[in-house]
Amino acid sequence: MSEVHRFSQAARAALSDTRLQGALTHLKEGFQVKRAHALAGLADVEGLREAARSIRSHALSHLDELLLQFEAKVQANGGHVHWARDAAEARDIITRILSERGARAVTKGKSMVTEEIELNAHLERHGIAPVETDLGEYIIQLRKERPSHIVAPAFHLHRSQVEQNFRETHGHLDANRPLDSRPALVAEARSVMRTHFEASDAGITGANFLVAETGTAIIVTNEGNGDLTRLLPKAHIVVTGIEKVVPSLADVSILLRLLTRSATGQDITSYVSLMSGPKRERDADGPEAFHVVLVDNGRSALLNGPAREILQCIRCGACLNHCPVYGVIGGHAYGAVYPGPLGAALDPGLDGIAKTYDLPSASSFCGRCDSVCPVKIPLTRIMRYWRNEAYAHGLPSGWFNFGLSWWGVFARKPRLYRLAAKVAAHVLRLAAGRSGRLSSFPMLRGWFAVRDLPKPARKSFQSQWRRTR
Amino acid sequence: MTAREAILDAVRAGRRTEPAPPRYALPAWIGDTVSQFAERARSTAAEVHEIAEIDDAPEKIWSILAASNAPRSVHIPRNSPVNNLPWQRAPGLTVKSARPWGSDSAVSFADYAIAETGTLVFFSAERSASSWHFLPGWEFVLIRRHLIVPRFESVIDSLARLDGMPATVNLVTGPSRTADIEQTIERGAHGPRELCILIAG
Amino acid sequence: MNQPDVNDNEPPRVALFVTCLADMFRPQIGFAAAKLLEQAGCRVEVPLQSCCGQPAYNGGDSMAAAAVARNVIATFEPYQFIVAPSGSCAGMIRMHYARLLQDEETWAKRAAALAAKTHELFSFLVNVRGVTAVTAECRSGVAYHDSCSSLREMGVKDEPRRLLSSVDGLRLCELKEPQTCCGFGGFFSVKYPDVSARMADDKITDAIGTGAEMLVGADLGCLMHLSGRMARCGDKLAVRHAAEVMAGFGSEPAIGEDTT
Numbered sequence: 036m037s038e039v040h041r042f043s044q045a046a047r048a049a050l051s052d053t054r055l056q057g058a059l060t061h062l063k064e065g066f067q068v069k070r071a072h073a074l075a076g077l078a079d080v081e082g083l084r085e086a087a088r089s090i091r092s093h094a095l096s097h098l099d100e101l102l103l104q105f106e107a108k109v110q111a112n113g114g115h116v117h118w119a120r121d122a123a124e125a126r127d128i129i130t131r132i133l134s135e136r137g138a139r140a141v142t143k144g145k146s147m148v149t150e151e152i153e154l155n156a157h158l159e160r161h162g163i164a165p166v167e168t169d170l171g172e173y174i175i176q177l178r179k180e181r182p183s184h185i186v187a188p189a190f191h192l193h194r195s196q197v198e199q200n201f202r203e204t205h206g207h208l209d210a211n212r213p214l215d216s217r218p219a220l221v222a223e224a225r226s227v228m229r230t231h232f233e234a235s236d237a238g239i240t241g242a243n244f245l246v247a248e249t250g251t252a253i254i255v256t257n258e259g260n261g262d263l264t265r266l267l268p269k270a271h272i273v274v275t276g277i278e279k280v281v282p283s284l285a286d287v288s289i290l291l292r293l294l295t296r297s298a299t300g301q302d303i304t305s306y307v308s309l310m311s312g313p314k315r316e317r318d319a320d321g322p323e324a325f326h327v328v329l330v331d332n333g334r335s336a337l338l339n340g341p342a343r344e345i346l347q348c349i350r351c352g353a354c355l356n357h358c359p360v361y362g363v364i365g366g367h368a369y370g371a372v373y374p375g376p377l378g379a380a381l382d383p384g385l386d387g388i389a390k391t392y393d394l395p396s397a398s399s400f401c402g403r404c405d406s407v408c409p410v411k412i413p414l415t416r417i418m419r420y421w422r423n424e425a426y427a428h429g430l431p432s433g434w435f436n437f438g439l440s441w442w443g444v445f446a447r448k449p450r451l452y453r454l455a456a457k458v459a460a461h462v463l464r465l466a467a468g469r470s471g472r473l474s475s476f477p478m479l480r481g482w483f484a485v486r487d488l489p490k491p492a493r494k495s496f497q498s499q500w501r502r503t504r
Numbered sequence: 505m506t507a508r509e510a511i512l513d514a515v516r517a518g519r520r521t522e523p524a525p526p527r528y529a530l531p532a533w534i535g536d537t538v539s540q541f542a543e544r545a546r547s548t549a550a551e552v553h554e555i556a557e558i559d560d561a562p563e564k565i566w567s568i569l570a571a572s573n574a575p576r577s578v579h580i581p582r583n584s585p586v587n588n589l590p591w592q593r594a595p596g597l598t599v600k601s602a603r604p605w606g607s608d609s610a611v612s613f614a615d616y617a618i619a620e621t622g623t624l625v626f627f628s629a630e631r632s633a634s635s636w637h638f639l640p641g642w643e644f645v646l647i648r649r650h651l652i653v654p655r656f657e658s659v660i661d662s663l664a665r666l667d668g669m670p671a672t673v674n675l676v677t678g679p680s681r682t683a684d685i686e687q688t689i690e691r692g693a694h695g696p697r698e699l700c701i702l703i704a705g
Numbered sequence: 706m707n708q709p710d711v712n713d714n715e716p717p718r719v720a721l722f723v724t725c726l727a728d729m730f731r732p733q734i735g736f737a738a739a740k741l742l743e744q745a746g747c748r749v750e751v752p753l754q755s756c757c758g759q760p761a762y763n764g765g766d767s768m769a770a771a772a773v774a775r776n777v778i779a780t781f782e783p784y785q786f787i788v789a790p791s792g793s794c795a796g797m798i799r800m801h802y803a804r805l806l807q808d809e810e811t812w813a814k815r816a817a818a819l820a821a822k823t824h825e826l827f828s829f830l831v832n833v834r835g836v837t838a839v840t841a842e843c844r845s846g847v848a849y850h851d852s853c854s855s856l857r858e859m860g861v862k863d864e865p866r867r868l869l870s871s872v873d874g875l876r877l878c879e880l881k882e883p884q885t886c887c888g889f890g891g892f893f894s895v896k897y898p899d900v901s902a903r904m905a906d907d908k909i910t911d912a913i914g915t916g917a918e919m920l921v922g923a924d925l926g927c928l929m930h931l932s933g934r935m936a937r938c939g940d941k942l943a944v945r946h947a948a949e950v951m952a953g954f955g956s957e958p959a960i961g962e963d964t965t
């Protein structure tokens with residue numbers, strides 16, 4: 036089955052999924068409203084956006100320098116830096132670090148990069164059991180699902196679904212315990228997770244930012260799970276894309292102001308943690324070993340191309356929250372690691388346009404994502420670039436590209452175009468008969484599947500105008 | 505060619521000439537820093553009290569715990585200067601040095617506090633256990649007035665004056681929370697359910 | 706390069722970019738636009754035209770789009786102003802032509818020159834010609850649909866509302882979510898019909914919820930999509946281009962209702 040049908044099928048299923056539709060209303064009433072409110076508290080939003088954009092853009096322009104500086108600092112702090120060209124190399128590096136330490140129980144903070152490289156399944160195949168500690172990620176791990184949103188991975192679920200998963204999984208607890216409230220579910224997750232935190236041999240987190248001048252990886256959370264993942268076990272592994280590095284802590288401070296407001300409408304998250312290596316000798320606690328795995332997986336190729344700006348992304352999720360398409364189909368229908376406008380701009384670079392054709396195509400180009408992106412990524416423009424790539428590669432095959440190339444031939448010759456339009460109008464008018472509209476036609480099936488078409492005018496505007504003027 | 509060389513090569517190909525952007529000028533800080541910190545911290549669901557002197561802390565903490573259902577004990581890291589406070593003035597409280605858990609209370613000094621966001625700043629050290637900000641059910645934090653600064657930018661300046669970064673710097677704002685179930689906030693996801701800040705003269 | 710002579714004593718020469726959809730499906734939009742422009746003191750001309758090239762541009766065929774663009778530039782650059790009753794087509798010319806032709810120095814310059822004098826109809830009337838009111842009558846509740854390109858690309862928001870408010874007897878209604886896309890998006894509406902239809906349904910529910918009897922907008926693509934969906938679902942809101950109402954054609958058959 037072609038990719039177009041798979042996406043369309045998934046979208047259709049999502050549209051009729053009443054539970055999902057209920058959850059999606061939270062996007063407008065929750066995320067959109069909260070973000071607007073938080074930004075209203077800032078004196079100079081546009082100035083900050085431009086500052087954030089220029090920080091990220093400038094970092095990308097000197098990325099090799101910054102990565103080398105970051106590496107040197109991490110090593111000076113007593114940490115290790117590893118480089119992975121692709122997902123397979125990243126998985127091997129992480130597995131090797133864990134095996135060398137004899138680590139079997141592993142806790143994980145939320146990391147989209149580890150989803151991207153499909154780490155968990157790989158670890159499980161090697162006898163290592165990773166437990167997601169972010170509550171949303173934990174829930175979808177139990178359900179063997181992918182995250183449907185990059186900030187709120189389980190937002191598509193109703194709490195009754197969470198209750199069911201907890202009852203199925205936490206078999207050691209009293210079967211008659213009440214679990215039909217959010218506080219009860221959170222309390223249970225808290226106590227279950229404590230045992231995992233304590234038993235963990237190694238903690239794996241992502242990084243929201245990397246800081247070159249200090250060799251620091253930064254994570255932002257509200258739960259505190261990322262910190263317990265880093266601080267309790269003997270080893271801490273940071274898995275991150277290469278594009279996350281910025282020059283200084285001062286740069287992070289600017290970006291942070293927009294990140295939390297854009298993502299959850301908070302002025303700051305409950306926890307922001309700056310992690311610069313393993314514990315110092317006399318520290319009261321902290322990991323003894325610190326590893327950073329820098330993952331390329333298509334990013335360096337993107338850097339040198341027209342989709343470059345997508346690497347400025349700070350993963351706030353605002354584009355998802357404001358996208359009218361994401362807002363009616365949710366994240367899973369996209370069938371890719373990163374959904375929404377972010378995914379439409381990024382996934383073709385990671386997975387190739389053939390596999391991800393639908394993502395930049397299933398957009399009405401309304402431009403709302405561009406307007407809310409805190410680092411001013413030209414998402415629509417990048418999606419258009421991927422459409423060009425698709426067209427150049429003959430994707431999708433068939434009527435559409437054929438029709439489009441013929442349309443192009445006609446459109447650049449107005450007289451020919453108008454002649455063709457006259458013929459088309461005539462045919463459509465015949466099909467419409469005496470009605471003011473058509474409800475079916477052998478072409479443009481996608482239009483007529485869900486709506487009528489007005490009957491064309493008997494005479495075009497231009498021919499009427501020329502007669503009267 | 506190693507992976508490192510290959511990646512750096514590929515990244516170099518993406519170099520552009522782009523001047524470093526000017527440092528963004530934040531608006532001038534106005535108003536009383538301490539009261540703004542207290543106000544912001546309260547808005548994040550932290551409890552905030554002002555005490556005349558740091559030595560008043562044990563009695564204050566005792567009075568807060570006595571009015572609750574929490575255990576009558578506090579956990580303090582072995583090497584923390586919090587141990588040097590007059591805990592004998594709160595005889596009802598037991599001081600413990602074991603790691604706090606579940607519903608336990610812990611007490612620490614903050615290295616700095618940030619008024620802009622109501623945030624506490626902790627540096628990892630011999631006398632400061634980073635994980636203890638995430639383990640207890642109730643965290644009590646002591647901060648001296650003169651260590652409350654307007655913005656994170658001031659903390660960055662202080663960090664630059666140190667001999668290298670601490671292994672871990674934690675910025676803590678309010679208690680732990682999650683909205684991962686039905687986008688509704690619940691407290692005490694993994695970290696503390698309660699955060700109580702004592703500002704000492 | 707063929708740049709116009711501008712004589713302040715003469716009425717400005719405005720080339721009407723009627724849009725390929727209006728040309729074929731709804732000529733009265735062209736006549737309404739011409740009437741409004743003439744009432745605002747302009748001399749309206751209609752050079753032979755086909756399309757702005759956006760279907761190819763957004764469809765991924767930049768070469769075809771560039772060829773169309775060069776044609777449009779050569780045809781329209783002799784005029785003082787180019788005005789389109791469409792945020793989408795005006796946006797294509799004003800915001801995208803220069804980038805499309807950025808690798809060809811002369812064409813890029815000509816594109817930029819054309820862009821500078823290309824306007825969406827309502828913003829041209831209000832901001833360039835200083836029109837504050839129109840002389841039409843329409844006793845109806847009217848909801849205005851901001852197309853995404855009008856709103857975000859061309860920054861048009863108050864102008865159509867101001868002009869509609871001046872229509873005698875017209876009761877202007879505001880949608881709850883003017884910022885949310887209606888689901889047309891050009892080929893998107895054909896390639897992803899289920900998603901597009903759902904977005905239309907949300908917009909239609911919003912429009913009906915205002916209590917208006919009529920829905921108007923600045924872009925015929927959106928309006929054909931919304932009226933077509935309403936006809937399929939049995940919803941009864943008359944749909945017209947806002948220019949038609951402002952020019953006094955508001956009681957002519959609505960979109961999809963013209964049986965002639």
